[in-house]
Amino acid sequence: MIKALSFSDTTIGKKVLMAVSGLVLFGFVIGHMLGNLQVFLGPKVYNDYGVALRDAPLLLWGVRILLLVSFLVHIAMAMQLSALSRAARPVGYKMRKDAITTFAARTMLYSGVLVLLFVLYHLAHFTFPGVAMGAYEHSHTGDVYSNFVNGFSIPWVVALYVAAQVALGLHIYHGAWSLLQTFGLNNPLRNATLHGGARTLALVVVVGNILLPLSVLLGLVQ
Amino acid sequence: MEKSLNLVLHVWRQKNRDAKGQFVRYEAKNISEHASLLEMLDQVNEGLLEKGEEPIAFDHDCREGICGACGMIVNGHAHGPRKATTVCQLHMREFQDGEEIWIEPWRAAAFPVVRDLVVDRGSLDRIVQAGGFISTRTGSAPEANSLPVAKEKSDRAFDAAACIGCGACVAACPNAAAMLFTAAKVAHLNLLPQGEPERDTRVRNMVAQMDAEGFGHCTNHYECMEACPKHISVEFIAQLNREFMSATARARQELRPRRK
Numbered sequence: 001m002i003k004a005l006s007f008s009d010t011t012i013g014k015k016v017l018m019a020v021s022g023l024v025l026f027g028f029v030i031g032h033m034l035g036n037l038q039v040f041l042g043p044k045v046y047n048d049y050g051v052a053l054r055d056a057p058l059l060l061w062g063v064r065i066l067l068l069v070s071f072l073v074h075i076a077m078a079m080q081l082s083a084l085s086r087a088a089r090p091v092g093y094k095m096r097k098d099a100i101t102t103f104a105a106r107t108m109l110y111s112g113v114l115v116l117l118f119v120l121y122h123l124a125h126f127t128f129p130g131v132a133m134g135a136y137e138h139s140h141t142g143d144v145y146s147n148f149v150n151g152f153s154i155p156w157v158v159a160l161y162v163a164a165q166v167a168l169g170l171h172i173y174h175g176a177w178s179l180l181q182t183f184g185l186n187n188p189l190r191n192a193t194l195h196g197g198a199r200t201l202a203l204v205v206v207v208g209n210i211l212l213p214l215s216v217l218l219g220l221v222q
Numbered sequence: 223m224e225k226s227l228n229l230v231l232h233v234w235r236q237k238n239r240d241a242k243g244q245f246v247r248y249e250a251k252n253i254s255e256h257a258s259l260l261e262m263l264d265q266v267n268e269g270l271l272e273k274g275e276e277p278i279a280f281d282h283d284c285r286e287g288i289c290g291a292c293g294m295i296v297n298g299h300a301h302g303p304r305k306a307t308t309v310c311q312l313h314m315r316e317f318q319d320g321e322e323i324w325i326e327p328w329r330a331a332a333f334p335v336v337r338d339l340v341v342d343r344g345s346l347d348r349i350v351q352a353g354g355f356i357s358t359r360t361g362s363a364p365e366a367n368s369l370p371v372a373k374e375k376s377d378r379a380f381d382a383a384a385c386i387g388c389g390a391c392v393a394a395c396p397n398a399a400a401m402l403f404t405a406a407k408v409a410h411l412n413l414l415p416q417g418e419p420e421r422d423t424r425v426r427n428m429v430a431q432m433d434a435e436g437f438g439h440c441t442n443h444y445e446c447m448e449a450c451p452k453h454i455s456v457e458f459i460a461q462l463n464r465e466f467m468s469a470t471a472r473a474r475q476e477l478r479p480r481r482k
Contacts, residue, residue, distance in 0.1 A: 007470045010429055011399075011439035012463055081439045085397035088331050088438035094232075094245065095324045097298035101396065101443035108441065178442045184464025186457045 011084065018077040019179035021070040026172055028067055033208045039221055043145040050144035075116070082109055104174040111171040118164035125151060152216035161213035169206035176202055225255040227314055230322045231266065233278055236335050243335065255315040259302060260285060260292060262314055279338040287311040287451065290386030293393065294339045295326040300390035300449035308388065308451040328393035332400070332435045343389050345435040346403060352431035353424035354407045356416050375413050382410035384452040394449030397438030402446040404432045405462035406454050412465055422469035429466055
């Protein structure tokens with residue numbers, strides 16, 4: 001008999017780290033969406049929100065560091081686990097038909113990479129000073145409302161955002177349910193509720209996040 | 223009226239572990255629709271023997287769907303297209319006359335091909351050896367009512383114990399993970415009072431062995447449950463995760479006892 005491994009050396013331990021970091025990132029996505037939906041309440045509310053975040057450096061940097069750590073853990077675990085899985089089946093099948101798995105489940109690695117690339121673009125677009133990808137100069141004077149309108153006046157930028165949200169939606173659709181399973185919360189009595197809840201949450205995030213970049217072109221935000 | 227079928231088979235042939243295998247085409251003629259897939263292979267093998275060729279090697283034992291010895295990928299499905307059925311119980315009436323059938327061995331690093339369709343599933347045995355046992359006295363059965371077990375728990379333990387260890391879950395998993403197998407073996411003992419003394423060491427050692435054997439990890443495709451001839455639920459994988467987390471937490475507490 002071999003000695004029990006330390007928690008993070010086991011595949012289940014790695015999955016738990018994946019799920020915890022994923023939960024942090026998922027929580028941020030919801031908060032981020034709710035925060036930015038305030039754009040529909042007008043320039044005053046939205047700019048005040050932006051200034052309030054900037055004036056709370058402890059909260060802002062606390063969250064940023066937490067997110068960065070979560071990203072690193074999430075990516076490191078994804079790389080380790082997918083390498084293990086590839087090694088677990090060196091010779092594939094000639095004919096292998098998946099029976100019940102979903103498109104979202106099969107493409108987690110790809111949707112994850114797309115989301116990561118999008119996050120880098122998104123940070124360059126709105127956050128990093130001095131970079132203006134998306135062909136406009138954003139101001140750092142606290143007028144985030146104007147930044148929002150300027151940023152989303154360009155159709156290809158909007159298209160890129162919408163596409164990225166579809167990838168994010170697929171990723172969290174499978175992720176939200178998966179993390180419950182990893183935490184061991186699969187129970188026939190509550191499965192329908194949990195599964196439905198995960199689906200609804202993913203759908204809400206996709207719809208909310210697609211509404212934001214489209215809002216300028218649709219004339220909802222000017 | 224009994225129908226008979228003429229089929230075209232593409233079967234994986236491989237001389238030994240190290241040999242390079244390939245698919246070989248065979249014609250299976252006059253196969254009764256009531257024959258099982260293994261009986262169909264028996265007929266093909268008789269023809270091969272008559273011609274002085276090596277018969278197709280495959281594992282089988284009870285041919286009643288309860289021993290777990292047989293198993294192969296038939297047309298892309300573990301144990302063939304019929305749900306909750308081992309390949310020995312898969313009848314040829316599931317197929318059309320003239321159909322092409324592709325037959326492959328289970329594919330996983332932890333299941334090396336021994337010959338043709340036979341794979342070495344010793345890795346599953348070693349997972350069981352790592353903790354799939356109890357330390358209570360065996361021998362004559364104890365008085366049934368001396369150790370009460372809640373109905374729900376005994377039902378669930380029974381569901382988990384239905385696992386025949388055929389390896390279809392590993393074969394069907396896109397990650398070649400043995401999570402459903404390990405989960406079933408852990409749950410069937412951890413749900414019962416007889417399994418209580420080794421509850422924590424069981425789950426920790428069996429998971430460690432599962433990882434050491436080179437199986438993949440679970441990404442919740444649930445293909446395992448769909449392929450399982452005993453339809454074991456992925457609910458047991460959630461239970462395995464839960465048991466593993468709490469066992470690890472308890473082990474840490476023991477290492478660092480609290481001072482009063």
